[in-house]
Amino acid sequence: MTLQQQIRANRLKSTIVVFGFVFLLLLVAGLIGFAFDISLGVVALAGAALYGIFALVRSRSMVARLTGAQEVAPEAVRPLRRLVENVSIAAGLPVTPEVRIVEDAAPNAYAAGLRPETSYIGVTTGLLATMPQRELEAVLAHEVAHIRNRDTYLMTMALVFAGVIALIADIGFRSIAYGGRNRGGGVLVLILALVGFLLAPYAALLLRLSLSRRREFLADAGAAEMLNDPEAMALALRRLERDSTTVKYAEASTAHLWVESPTDRVDSERSGVLALSSLFNTHPPIQSRIEALEGAGGFQLPEELPFGEPFGVEHRLVDP
Numbered sequence: 001m002t003l004q005q006q007i008r009a010n011r012l013k014s015t016i017v018v019f020g021f022v023f024l025l026l027l028v029a030g031l032i033g034f035a036f037d038i039s040l041g042v043v044a045l046a047g048a049a050l051y052g053i054f055a056l057v058r059s060r061s062m063v064a065r066l067t068g069a070q071e072v073a074p075e076a077v078r079p080l081r082r083l084v085e086n087v088s089i090a091a092g093l094p095v096t097p098e099v100r101i102v103e104d105a106a107p108n109a110y111a112a113g114l115r116p117e118t119s120y121i122g123v124t125t126g127l128l129a130t131m132p133q134r135e136l137e138a139v140l141a142h143e144v145a146h147i148r149n150r151d152t153y154l155m156t157m158a159l160v161f162a163g164v165i166a167l168i169a170d171i172g173f174r175s176i177a178y179g180g181r182n183r184g185g186g187v188l189v190l191i192l193a194l195v196g197f198l199l200a201p202y203a204a205l206l207l208r209l210s211l212s213r214r215r216e217f218l219a220d221a222g223a224a225e226m227l228n229d230p231e232a233m234a235l236a237l238r239r240l241e242r243d244s245t246t247v248k249y250a251e252a253s254t255a256h257l258w259v260e261s262p263t264d265r266v267d268s269e270r271s272g273v274l275a276l277s278s279l280f281n282t283h284p285p286i287q288s289r290i291e292a293l294e295g296a297g298g299f300q301l302p303e304e305l306p307f308g309e310p311f312g313v314e315h316r317l318v319d320p
Contacts, residue, residue, distance in 0.1 A: 003222065006218060010218060011150070017158075017210055018157060018158070019159070021162075021165070022099075025161065025164060026133060026278065028134075028168050029031045029042075031192075031197065032172045032175065035175075035176075035190060035192075037092035044171045044172070045168065047167075048079055050141045052160050052165075055160045057158055064100065066254050067102055067122055067257075069102050069122035070099035070100060070102070077099050077101065080315070080317060081099050083133070083137050083140055086225070087137065091119070091147075091148045091222070092247065093147065093148060094116055095117050097113070097116070097119045097144065099121055100120050100122045100124065101123060101124075102280045104119070104247055104249075105124075105125070105129075105245050106243070107239070107245070108258050108262065109143055110254070111144070112145040112258065113147065113153075114153050114156055118239050127312075128312025128313075130267055131236060131239065131311055132309060133311045134229070134235070135232055135236035135313070136311045137221075137232065138223050138236045139236050139268075142222070142223040144220070144223075144226070145223050151215045152257075155268075159208070159253060161207050162207075163253075165200055165203075165204040167199075173194070173197040176190060209282060211245065218282050219290060220289050227311050230297030230299070231301070232290045232291045234290045234299075237289055237290050237293075238286075239288065239305055246262050247262035251263075255282045263282070271319055
């Protein structure tokens with residue numbers, strides 16, 4: 001199966017998952033209406049829809065605020081923007097995504113935006129201070145691949161749906177907690193509704209995670225295809241894996257956007273039980289991603305990473 005066929009197949013699966021979000025949202029609203037009053041369920045659904053629309057409209061600035069991504073003048077990051085422009089042309093994007101800088105020592109990057117025309121790429125100062133140009137270009141190509149594959153759109157939708165489902169489930173839970181009266185279904189109906197309200201946010205989380213992991217493999221492969229250099233992407237991932245710093249604002253709500261999830265590492269370290277914590281990771285293990293690139297490219301990474309002047313230091317984009 002070619003890369004484009006895999007992307008199309010993944011889009012179909014993603015569409016099915018989005019319908020799963022819609023079904024789950026309607027199910028929770030239905031539980032509220034069934035357990036209490038139809039009008040309460042309708043009001044909860046309408047309120048959740050308004051919240052969802054507002055969140056979608058404001059998603060671009062909301063993600064930037066959560067991650068600390070700052071707008072910068074194009075001339076201040078001209079060398080970096082030139083790299084983004086090159087990979088955007090290779091990807092066939094109609095426009096070059098905006099570049100934003102995140103003041104953070106951890107090497108990482110992400111892409112956000114509902115459409116390619118309004119998307120941007122956030123790059124940490126740690127990534128600029130760590131990655132040589134070849135590897136940095138691969139990371140940028142990975143993010144551009146997410147934009148080309150419309151992953152940023154789907155992941156934003158999943159983020160909003162998960163928030164809306166958590167909101168409406170909380171309404172139902174509070175209705176029970178504060179003595180809401182049911183419509184005569186008895187204790188059993190209330191118990192079923194309570195279980196549904198408690199489990200709905202976790203079901204939404206699992207749906208969101210089901211969108212994330214396969215997309216990272218496809219974005220890695222897309223970057224390798226754009227640059228015709230799968231080893232560069234693998235080297236970048238190895239460098240990220242060996243770096244111990246973690247993004248300061250490791251928000252669970254935006255973890256799925258980064259090239260390396262900041263919360264996966266934090267959660268694994270806190271839990272001490274890798275097998276259990278990995279079930280809720282937003283990304284596949286970096287080693288698995290490297291092995292996929294090695295298998296597709298027919299190479300094996302050396303034990304020692306090659307030395308190269310970091311791009312940001314070389315181009316004076318960060319302090320040496």
